[in-house]
Amino acid sequence: MPPENQQKQSYFHNWISVLGIIFSVIWFVIILFLWILDFTAKEKNPYLGVVIYFFLPMLLTFSLVVIPLGAWRERKKRLRGIKVRRFPIIDFNNPHHQQLAYTIWGIVTLFFLFTLVGVYQGYHFTESNEFCGKLCHEVMKPEFVAYSQSPHARVKCVECHIGPGVNWFVRSKLSGTYQVFSVLAKKYPRPIETPVKNLRPAQETCEECHWPRQFYGAVERNHQYYMPDEKNSPWQTRLLIRVGGGVPPYGKEEGIHWHMNIKDKVYYIASDDKRQVIPWIKTVSPDGKERIFVDKTSKFTAANPPDKEMRLMDCMDCHNRPSHVFKSxxxxxxxxxxxxxxxxxxxxxxxxxxxxxxxxxxxxxxxxxxxxxxxxxxxxxxxxxxxxxxxxxxxxxxxxxxxxxxxxxxxxxxxxxxxYPNNIGHWIFPGCFRCHDENHKTEDGTTLSRECNTCHTIIEQGAPDSLEKNAEGLSFRHPEEDESWKEMSCSECHEGK
Ligand code: HEC
Ligand code: HEC
Ligand code: HEC
Ligand code: HEC
Ligand code: HEC
Ligand code: HEC
Structure with a gap:
């Protein structure tokens, strides 16, 4: 039997449990520190989730488990009557002990401070584009390279992919955690699938920088082409694109940016995973009136839509390649x-x-x-x-x-x-013609028109030596003397090659 006073001591009086307690406190403080850091940061970063919600909790759990384990071992030892080693007695009246205690305290504090600084630096690294684009080098390389050449090259990945706020913060943490594992396990699909299923609604990402009132009138796009002949004959089309938009206090909502949910809402259901085939569309006006457009060449009807997700149309349904554009x-x-x-x-x-x-x-x-x-x-x-x-x-x-x-x-x-289909336009991919193709109709016969002047005015077209110009608009002339474009979609012949 061990001495009386040892019998009375708690079983937790053993080195293993004490180390468990010390490490539990350390991990807990680091988790708390990172969590506060990430929570208050302006820009969110998904991959940190792996650390905050997985690795550190795992270490914390391990340390916590060690505490009772040490106690259990201690109890067994005492029952067997093994002499229990006592902790050293520290006597602060003893100058030698005093010095030793202060030195240890100093080292521990320094160690802790350095750890926190390291954690802080590590945190900032995971927030950077280098982390998103380069650490998962092979996986994200295409997006990273294409992004670096785009108009958004100075917008951080996380500003479109995560955005601010609590709800998405946690959601993105979890999916970020999953993503890191799929990279480690080499389980990711090649190519990475598009569209991104859980992309945050555009109101909370794109509209932080571009807001509907900013748009009005038309923007000009000048397309220069070269034919595949010996002379590489040039051809040019200059368009005024009716972006429109809406300035609610002053006027009506019009033009292409009419779809930005500023007045009517547009919902649609695609029948394929890439959202390239859209047989069913519903608009809802502010007074609650609904209209349903159905592709009359499909097997679906107003009451019988495809059995897929219904989406509220937002910026990403047209601008699905705002940043990482892969050109044809x-x-x-x-x-x-x-x-x-x-x-x-x-x-x-x-x-x-x-x-x-x-x-x-x-x-x-x-x-x-x-x-x-x-x-x-x-x-x-x-x-x-x-x-x-x-x-x-x-x-x-x-x-x-x-x-x-x-x-x-x-x-x-x-x-x-x-x-990676690009949904702006209709030349190489169906784009706008997924809906505006003369086939989508309501029951009362309203059609989504494919008429060439609905969305843009052609103000210049042709070869440089016979360029037609008219600010009022020209009717389209196809460089090949062929009228099939009137019936067929451009993307049926133009595949980008
Ligand atoms: C201007 C906004 C924006 C920025 C900046 C941005 N993305 Fe994206 N990204 C998108 C949109 C929108 C999609 C979704 C396309 C879809 O769902 O059809 C997307 C899709 C993706 C996809 C899925 C595959 C694909 O190409 O469709 C990956 C991977 C991706 N982004 C990585 C990145 C990385 C890495 C960065 C930074 C180097 C980045 N993105 C920067 C808007 C952005
Ligand atoms: C952090 C701010 C920011 C966010 C978020 C952002 N953009 Fe931009 N966007 C910019 C800047 C800056 C430009 C470049 C301005 C310019 O060229 O005039 C730009 C340019 C554009 C352009 C014009 C590109 C061109 O070819 O001239 C489009 C279209 C666009 N953004 C769409 C989007 C969409 C869609 C989203 C959401 C997926 C988005 N942006 C998110 C800042 C942002
Ligand atoms: C119905 C499709 C559609 C939707 C929805 C849409 N856009 Fe556009 N947007 C266009 C087209 C088409 C253009 C002009 C042509 C181009 O960029 O090729 C354009 C142009 C732009 C430009 C460039 C304007 C300029 O002056 O150069 C920005 C920025 C932009 N859109 C942002 C947005 C944002 C943000 C949203 C969501 C709130 C949005 N768009 C929703 C089709 C759309
Ligand atoms: C998901 C289907 C869908 C897609 C994709 C789509 N639209 Fe639309 N669009 C509609 C619907 C529905 C209307 C409303 C028609 C009506 O009210 O008669 C509309 C109306 C319009 C209008 C007329 C707005 C007005 O002034 O009343 C324009 C212009 C337009 N779209 C341009 C575009 C362009 C450009 C694109 C491609 C970048 C595009 N749309 C892609 C469904 C779509
Ligand atoms: C629903 C709206 C809409 C309709 C209808 C429409 N277009 Fe377009 N068109 C667009 C948009 C949006 C773009 C892309 C603008 C840009 O970025 O240059 C475009 C681009 C083009 C281009 C340049 C192609 C390129 O990418 O190089 C040509 C040429 C063109 N349209 C011709 C036509 C003709 C011909 C018709 C009639 C059969 C037509 N469009 C009908 C919206 C429309
Ligand atoms: C029946 C097939 C067919 C259809 C449909 C068609 N094109 Fe073409 N297009 C051609 C051929 C063939 C050429 C000759 C050059 C080539 O082979 O690329 C051409 C050339 C062009 C060019 C010259 C630049 C280049 O890259 O060749 C433009 C611009 C163009 N078409 C626009 C359109 C637009 C816009 C539409 C839809 C409104 C359309 N085309 C529909 C077959 C077609």
Whole structure:
């Protein structure tokens, strides 16, 4: 039997339990500190959730479990009558003890402060774009690279993907936690699926910076194209796009930004996962009146919509690629030619460049080598004169094409424009024509018109030497003498290559 006074002592008087208590306090303080930090920060960061809600609680639980475990071991020892080691007695009257106690106290405090500073730094790192874009290097590389070239390059990922507020804060933590695990387990899909299911409503992200009253009138877009012929014949279309919008105190809501929920609300149900086929639409006016448009070529009816999620239309249903845009070969090459990065006088450069981008490669380094080989072979073989006279321009063009490939094509993640439809416009993807196609009708016969002047006015079009101009608007002329565009959707022929 151990001495009397030891019998009376709590079983928690043992080193294991004491260490458990010390570490529990440390983990708890760090969790609290991080939580307050993250909660009060302006910008939210999803991945910290892994630390706050998973790793640290795991360590905390472990430390907590150790406390009774130590006590249990202690009890067994005492029952067996093993002599219990006592804690050292600290006597503050003893100068030696005093010094030792202060030194230990100082070291512990310093250690704690440094830990908190480290935690704070780590926290800021997880908030940065470097963390989102580079730490998950392979997974997010496509988005990160494309984003860096976009109008939103200075807007942080988290400002569109998370936004402020408590509810989404916790939700994003949880999904962020899941995402980190799927990356670690290499379970993520390639390409990452789009649309993003739990994206926050645009009112709380986009509208923090762009608000409906900011829009009015029209914006101008000038599109420069090059045909796939030997001369790369140029063609131009200048459009005034009726963005419209609404200034509620003064006037009516009109134009394209009419859909921004400023007056009527537009709901829709897509029948596919990428939201590219929309057979069923409902509008609700402020006085509660509903109208349902159904695609008359589909099997659905007003009362029998597809069995899928109903979405309230917001910014993302048109601007679904505001930041990480993956350009199609023809769009990217037209742009590079218009800016002079690719010499327009090289024969067939438009056609060949598009072909080079469109081919199948297994990785970016492979693409780099093959794009160069194929284009050089083409000019060497078919245009030996250009090859010798314009070698420098050919080389510059090749470098530009490789650069375009590097920022828009990511074979490692199976990412290119094809996987990520852009819903603005209707040229390469169905976009606006998902609804505005003359087939969507209400019961009383109202049709969503595809009439070419509903959304924009063409003010210039044609080849440079025969450019038509009219500020009042022109009727569309297709560069190929072919009238099929009147019946068919542009995207049925124009696939971006
Ligand atoms: C201007 C707003 C904005 C910014 C900034 C932004 N995104 Fe996005 N992102 C979106 C929208 C909108 C979607 C959803 C597209 C959809 O649902 O159709 C999206 C989708 C994604 C997807 C799903 C796959 C895809 O491409 O559709 C990933 C991954 C992604 N974003 C990563 C990032 C990363 C990493 C950054 C920062 C480097 C970033 N985003 C910055 C708006 C933004
Ligand atoms: C943190 C602020 C911020 C947020 C959030 C934000 N944007 Fe922007 N947006 C900008 C800035 C800055 C520009 C560049 C302004 C310019 O070029 O005139 C811009 C430009 C744009 C443009 C014009 C691009 C062009 O080609 O000229 C569109 C469209 C746009 N944003 C849509 C969106 C959508 C949709 C969202 C939500 C998914 C969003 N923005 C979220 C700040 C923001
Ligand atoms: C019905 C589709 C649609 C919806 C919904 C929509 N937009 Fe747009 N938006 C357009 C089109 C089309 C343009 C002009 C052409 C372009 O950018 O290619 C445009 C232009 C813009 C521009 C650039 C304007 C400029 O002056 O250059 C911004 C910024 C923008 N939208 C933000 C938003 C925001 C924020 C929302 C949600 C509140 C929103 N849009 C909702 C279709 C839409
Ligand atoms: C989900 C279906 C849907 C999509 C996608 C869609 N719209 Fe609409 N749009 C509607 C509905 C519904 C109306 C209301 C028609 C009515 O009231 O008769 C409308 C009305 C309009 C109007 C007329 C607004 C007014 O002044 O009364 C314009 C302009 C317009 N859309 C442009 C666009 C553009 C541009 C795009 C593509 C960027 C687009 N829409 C995409 C459903 C859609
Ligand atoms: C529902 C609205 C709507 C209707 C109807 C519509 N357009 Fe457009 N169109 C757009 C929008 C939005 C864009 C993209 C604007 C931009 O960014 O340049 C666009 C872009 C274009 C472009 C430039 C294509 C590009 O991306 O390079 C052409 C050309 C064009 N439209 C022709 C037509 C013709 C021809 C018709 C009639 C058959 C038509 N549009 C009907 C909304 C519409
Ligand atoms: C029946 C197929 C078909 C349809 C439908 C069609 N196009 Fe085309 N389009 C062509 C062909 C073929 C060319 C010739 C150049 C080529 O092969 O890209 C062309 C060329 C163009 C060009 C010149 C630039 C370039 O990249 O070739 C523009 C701009 C264009 N079309 C716009 C449109 C628009 C806008 C619509 C819808 C309103 C449309 N097209 C519908 C077949 C079509």
């Amino acid at each position: 070969p023809s769009v990217a090459i037209d742009e590079a030619m218009a800016y002079g990065a690719i010499d327009q006088s090289l024969p067939y450069i438009k056609r060949e460049a598009v072909k080079a981008l469109f081919a199948d490669y297994s990785s970016q380094p492979e693409a780099k080598i093959k794009i160069q080989q194929n284009l050089e072979n083409f000019y060497q073989k078919n245009y030996p004169q250009e090859w010798s006279e314009k070698k420098e321009n050919i080389n510059k063009a090749v470098q530009s094409i490789i650069q375009i490939y590097g920022t828009n094509f990511f074979p490692e993640m199976k990412v290119s424009w094809k996987e």
